[in-house]
Amino acid sequence: MSYIKALGYIGIGAKDLDAWEEFAHDILGLHVTREKDADDVETLFLRMDARQHRIAVRAGDDTLSYVGWETATEQDLEAQVRVLEGAGIAVKEDPRLAEVRGVRRLVRFADPAGFPLELYYGAGTVSSAFVSPTGVRFVTRDDKGNDLGLGHIVLVSSGTDEMIAFYRQVLGFKVSDYITFEPLVLTFTHVNPRHHSLAFGPAPDGTKPYIDHFMLEVDGIDGVGRALDRVRAKKISLTATLGRHTNDEMLSFYMKSPSGIGVEYGTAGKLIDDETWTITNWDAAQFWGHDRNHTH
Numbered sequence: 001m002s003y004i005k006a007l008g009y010i011g012i013g014a015k016d017l018d019a020w021e022e023f024a025h026d027i028l029g030l031h032v033t034r035e036k037d038a039d040d041v042e043t044l045f046l047r048m049d050a051r052q053h054r055i056a057v058r059a060g061d062d063t064l065s066y067v068g069w070e071t072a073t074e075q076d077l078e079a080q081v082r083v084l085e086g087a088g089i090a091v092k093e094d095p096r097l098a099e100v101r102g103v104r105r106l107v108r109f110a111d112p113a114g115f116p117l118e119l120y121y122g123a124g125t126v127s128s129a130f131v132s133p134t135g136v137r138f139v140t141r142d143d144k145g146n147d148l149g150l151g152h153i154v155l156v157s158s159g160t161d162e163m164i165a166f167y168r169q170v171l172g173f174k175v176s177d178y179i180t181f182e183p184l185v186l187t188f189t190h191v192n193p194r195h196h197s198l199a200f201g202p203a204p205d206g207t208k209p210y211i212d213h214f215m216l217e218v219d220g221i222d223g224v225g226r227a228l229d230r231v232r233a234k235k236i237s238l239t240a241t242l243g244r245h246t247n248d249e250m251l252s253f254y255m256k257s258p259s260g261i262g263v264e265y266g267t268a269g270k271l272i273d274d275e276t277w278t279i280t281n282w283d284a285a286q287f288w289g290h291d292r293n294h295t296h
Contacts, residue, residue: 002172003080006149007197008070008123009053009101010214012259013060019258020044020057027230027255028216028263029134029223030055038100048138048216052102052124054150055214062259064211066116067153069171069191070123074105077121080171081107087170112166113157113209134230136223138216142271148194151216151264156201157209160187163200173198176272177247178281186285188247193271195248213254213262217269221251224267231255243289246282254290 014020017034024030024046031047037058045053058065071077084091091109097118098106104122111117132138140148157163164187167173173189176196180186188196201212218224224242231238231253239262240254252266 002174002191003071003076003083004069004119004171004173004191005072005076006070006147006192007067007152008120008149009051009055009068010150010153011056011058011065011068012257012261013063013065014044014057014259015060015062016258017042017044017057017059023236023258024055024057025133027134027227027234027236028265029132029136029138029218029227031130031133038096047130048132048150049130049140050125051140052126054140057259062261064115064261066118068101068118068120070147070149071119071121074121077105077107077119080119083170083172084109089170112159112162113155115155115157115209134223134226136218136227137220139219139267139269142193146193148192149197151214152194152197152199153214154199154201154212155209156203156207156212158203158205158207160185160200160202164189167198167200174274175279176277177279179247179285180281180283181285190272193273195250195270195272211261213264215250215252215264215266217250218265218267221267224251224253224265227265228253240290240292243286243291245286245290246284247280252290 025032033045037043042059044057046055048054089109091107093107102124103120106120176188176190188199190196237256242253244251248270250266250269252264254264257263
């Protein structure tokens with residue numbers, strides 16, 4: 001059983017906050033608030049819906065700082081903590097950090113690759129309407145009101161089997177499908193109707209774990225196309241051209257953020273109904289496009 005309902009937020013470190021502020025506002029279409037955090041470190045809080053923020057970009061090294069996984073209730077949070085502790089995972093509740101993140105309760109732990117994870121409930125939500133500076137609307141809920149979360153992330157590390165086992169057996173994630181490029185296998189997992197909130201990529205032993213990219217979904221193809229125009233006009237590094245994925249059918253392109261972390265910007269991602277879903281193994285990542293050799 002999964003007590004986790006969504007990818008709630010992520011934290012990113014960045015050496016160049018000015019570049020990130022322009023990128024988030026002008027290219028991604030996020031609402032940006034810049035202020036000092038509780039440790040007096042300059043931080044960008046990026047908003048895309050009713051939540052106070054979904055992404056926090058904090059002055060520091062260019063890296064993924066943490067991943068926040070959301071539970072629906074306090075009881076679910078406590079139940080997941082019991083599962084984690086039963087599996088021998090060190091879990092620490094952090095009331096001060098909960099206040100910083102704007103949530104009711106929060107616990108910290110790490111996955112087998114060492115990625116810092118946060119489990120929380122009671123996310124801060126604001127009454128003022130989200131208005132994108134570029135006019136887009138982000139998809140964080142489906143038509144039935146199910147919370148789809150921020151989007152998805154792709155984590156790359158050695159020991160992929162151990163990672164997948166941890167997320168499936170301890171955190172209750174479900175496999176969506178696979179894409180196989182012999183000898184590499186990508187594994188896609190979900191915690192709600194979004195096709196995947198977390199995917200895993202293998203890396204050679206000794207490779208430092210890293211985030212390949214995070215995905216933001218908007219509600220129409222024009223929002224994607226206009227963002228692509230802005231990327232080209234600003235000469236931002238495009239890492240994969242416009243294309244449509246096989247497994248989740250997302251129409252998207254990929255670009256590099258100022259911290260070097262990839263960003264997928266797309267629309268029309270597939271939703272999963274666990275009652276009818278069948279796991280498959282695709283032989284390619286795209287039906288067309290997503291060329292990584294001719295990106296300029």
